[in-house]
Amino acid sequence: MVWDGTGRAPAGRPVGPGEVAALTDREWHIARLAATGATSRLIGRQLNISPRTVEAHLTRIYRKAGVASRSALVAWVARLDDTDR
16 A cells, blocks of 8 residues: 555545554554654664564555555554554
């Protein structure tokens, strides 16, 4: 899925609670850390995983969230953090 800036996935359906629920606890944690501006290297250090593992998680998070960049992820997390999870 690619973020189109409207809050909707390409199929035209809203990105909502189902997509948030689809994130694992680890993915949600990484998404929130990334949304704070933390680099993959810093996130990896905090979670004791490699930066490449962080990037793999972020790739899955982007797909599930329907976003294509960290800046779009920041907006997505801000909108959904603690409201739908």
